[in-house]
Amino acid sequence: MTLKELIxxxxxxxxxxxxxxxxxxxxxxxxxxxxxxxxxxxxMSAGDFKTPFDFNQAAYDGQxxxxxxxxxxxxYFQAASIHFLGANPLAWRLPSLVFSLATLVVFYFFLRFxxxxxxxxxxxxxxRNELAINLALVGSFFLSLDGLFLVLSxxxxxxxxxxxxxxxxxxxxFVYLSRKxxxxxxxxxxxxxxxxASKWTALWIILLLFAREFLVLKDFRKxxxxxxxxxxxxxxxYLLSYLPMFxxxxxxxxxxxxxxxxxxxxxxxxxxxxxSSGPFSWLLxxxxxxxxxxxxxQSDWIANIYALENPLLGFYLFLxxxxxxxxxxxxxxxxxLKETIALLFSLYLMSFMPxxxxxxxxxIAHYLPALPxxxxxxxxFFINLIRKMPDQVKRRAWTFNLLFWPLFFFIIFYxxxxxxxxxxxxxxxxxxxxxxxx
Numbered sequence: 535m536t537l538k539e540l541i542x543x544x545x546x547x548x549x550x551x552x553x554x555x556x557x558x559x560x561x562x563x564x565x566x567x568x569x570x571x572x573x574x575x576x577x578m579s580a581g582d583f584k585t586p587f588d589f590n591q592a593a594y595d596g597q598x599x600x601x602x603x604x605x606x607x608x609x610y611f612q613a614a615s616i617h618f619l620g621a622n623p624l625a626w627r628l629p630s631l632v633f634s635l636a637t638l639v640v641f642y643f644f645l646r647f648x649x650x651x652x653x654x655x656x657x658x659x660x661x662r663n664e665l666a667i668n669l670a671l672v673g674s675f676f677l678s679l680d681g682l683f684l685v686l687s688x689x690x691x692x693x694x695x696x697x698x699x700x701x702x703x704x705x706x707x708f709v710y711l712s713r714k715x716x717x718x719x720x721x722x723x724x725x726x727x728x729x730x731a732s733k734w735t736a737l738w739i740i741l742l743l744f745a746r747e748f749l750v751l752k753d754f755r756k757x758x759x760x761x762x763x764x765x766x767x768x769x770x771x772y773l774l775s776y777l778p779m780f781x782x783x784x785x786x787x788x789x790x791x792x793x794x795x796x797x798x799x800x801x802x803x804x805x806x807x808x809x810s811s812g813p814f815s816w817l818l819x820x821x822x823x824x825x826x827x828x829x830x831x832q833s834d835w836i837a838n839i840y841a842l843e844n845p846l847l848g849f850y851l852f853l854x855x856x857x858x859x860x861x862x863x864x865x866x867x868x869x870x871l872k873e874t875i876a877l878l879f880s881l882y883l884m885s886f887m888p889x890x891x892x893x894x895x896x897x898i899a900h901y902l903p904a905l906p907x908x909x910x911x912x913x914x915f916f917i918n919l920i921r922k923m924p925d926q927v928k929r930r931a932w933t934f935n936l937l938f939w940p941l942f943f944f945i946i947f948y949x950x951x952x953x954x955x956x957x958x959x960x961x962x963x964x965x966x967x968x969x970x971x972x
Contacts, residue, residue, distance in 0.1 A: 539667050543642060543674065550638055550678040553948065554631045554687045559624040560953060565839070566825040567601075568690045571609060572626050574600035575690065578613035579621070583778040587788075589795050603796055607731035607775045608692035626690040634687030637698045638674055641906055644705040645913065646670040651712045652874040653914055665917060673913035675937065676847060679944045680909075681951050682902055685825065685841045688952065692733050693902050699729035700736055700903055704881060707743055716759060719747075723763040727771025734800075735885070735903055740768050742884045746877075800894060810895035813886055817855065819848035820970050823897050828953050836961055837953040841899055842971065846943040850936075851905070854912035875911065882907035 535543075564572050574586040577600055585591050586600045586609070601609070611629040619625035649666025657665060677683060686693045703725035710718035722743065729736035744764040751757060776789055811821035822842035830837060843851075858879050862872065885904035889896055916936060923929040949956050950965045966972045 536667075539671070542671055546671070546675050546678055547635060547638060551631075551635055553678075553684065554634060557952060557954075558627050558631060558688055559622065561826055561828070561839075562623055564623075564690075566689065566691075566823075568626070570599065570601035570603070571612065571690050571692065574602070574606075575609045575612035575616055575626055576621055578606075578609060578778070579616040584782040584784075587776075587779045587782070587784060587792060589792065602792065603799055604692055604733060605731045605772065605775055606778070607728065608695040608733075610775075610778075611695065612690050627688060630687050630690060630694045633694045633698045634683065637694065637701060637906075638678060640698065640701050640705060641677055642670045642674040644701060644708070645673040645910060647705070647712075648708065648874070648910065648914075652708070653871065655870070665921065669913050669917050672916055672937070673909055676850075676909050676913060676940065677906060679844050679847055679940050680905060681842050681844045681944070681947055682898065682905065684948075685839065685951050686899060686902060689825070691899075693899055696729050696733040696735060697903055697906070699725050699732060700739060701906055703729060703736075704739070704907075716756075716763070719760070719763040720767065723765075723767030724771065726764075727768035730768050730772045731775035735900070736768075738884045738888050739881065739903075740764060742880060746880075801892070807895045807897075809897065811898055812896060813889045813901075815970075816886065816898050816901040817852060819843045819845060819898075820968070821898060822971055823899065826953055828955070830955065834958050835955045836958050837955045838950060838961075838965075839953045840950050840965070840971070841897070842947070842950070843898070843905075844940055844943050844947065847940045850912055850940065851908050854908060854915055857915050858911050875914075878907050878910055882911070 577583075577586050586606070587602055589602045591599060591602075608629075611633070612626050615625045615629050619628070646666050646669070649669040650662055653669065654662045654665045683694075683697075703722050706718050706721040706725055710716075710722060726736055726740050726743075730740065744760070747760055747764065748757075751760065773789075779789065779792075780786075809821065809823040815821045819842065822840040824838065824840055826839040828837035858875060862876055862879065882904050885907065886901055889900055920929055920933055923932065946964065948954065950961070956965075
């Protein structure tokens with residue numbers, strides 16, 4: 535990395551860290567789905583690995599029940615943090631912050647690699663590196679500005695853990711496509727297994743990559759290794775994540791019955807939720823989730839936490855979605871570039887489209903795993919647009935405006951994502967400008 539690159543990316547990471555760490559211990563108690571994840575993590579931090587896997591358990595504190603509905607890996611990190619830092623909000627939320635910053639680092643190098651090996655391969659070495667660095671800086675900056683990513687980085691849930699391992703696994707897959715060394719395929723299975731052990735959403739990406747490799751397989755003598763890498767390894771890692779459950783006295787039949795109960799609960803959830811939304815609404819950022827409302831004495835001030843995307847960045851992403859579809863239907867484009875765009879678009883679709891198959895309550899947070907892949911595509915078309923402008927002054931003006939205004943919206947909406955107090959009149963005019971945002 536050049537000094538200039540290191541400084542700029544360091545500033546992006548500092549910005550991301552500061553905006554996530556500021557008042558991380560507020561609210562001072564559990565809120566939203568922390569009421570499930572945190573009790574389980576607290577039990578584990580105290581050495582109890584039996585109760586969190588019991589779906590017939592009594593209430594943890596007379597009200598909240600420890601989460602058994604999701605795989606346990608994220609809760610292990612939260613439990614370790616609670617064990618060393620104490621049972622306090624900062625301790626149980628800190629792992630989410632750390633993994634969100636790690637996600638930005640992985641995302642940066644993933645974009646840099648894509649630029650060098652896939653997007654700008656035809657450019658000379660110097661120009662290719664320059665464009666790849668710009669791509670990585672723009673993409674990681676955009677990701678750091680996303681409100682949904684910010685909110686989920688400041689709460690003790692499992693979404694950010696899933697995102698980190700998922701992106702790392704996909705990164706390893708693109709390295710495999712470039713290097714054609716099977717050891718990277720094994721790494722893909724390893725990281726996707728860790729993603730699966732964080733949240734079941736990773737299953738869709740596992741199946742997509744396995745199907746893609748199987749369909750292009752020419753030498754069927756390699757099929758056993760493919761099965762071992764992309765199917766056996768992820769599910770073995772998933773099984774290993776339940777090792778503390780087995781050590782606590784449960785058997786393999788208890789494990790299988792728990793998985794069956796999880797499936798049944800996920801597929802037949804009859805509950806309704808005021809802030810549930812369907813996948814189509816996520817594309818347009820139409821329905822946030824109200825996570826928290828602060829009790830304030832002043833009636834003319836409010837403080838909330840809403841899981842909502844950065845509105846302007848969401849608009850950028852929707853436009854990029856249209857551009858991608860047009861691009862893929864244009865046969866004039868280079869086939870290698872087209873294959874790369876198509877694969878990234880497939881990863882994007884596979885990260886949220888399966889939700890159309892479910893009738894259970896869904897929330898915009900389920901859209902988080904798809905966002906980085908669309909940000910990759912947005913960043914590529916952004917760089918491609920700018921580099922084709924012959925006028926340097928015009929190029930700089932476009933760059934400034936396309937980067938500044940999402941940052942401006944981030945600053946305006948930051949209180950809405952972090953429960954900072956604002957006047958009610960301001961919230962009504964800005965945060966609830968769209969009726970569905972209320």
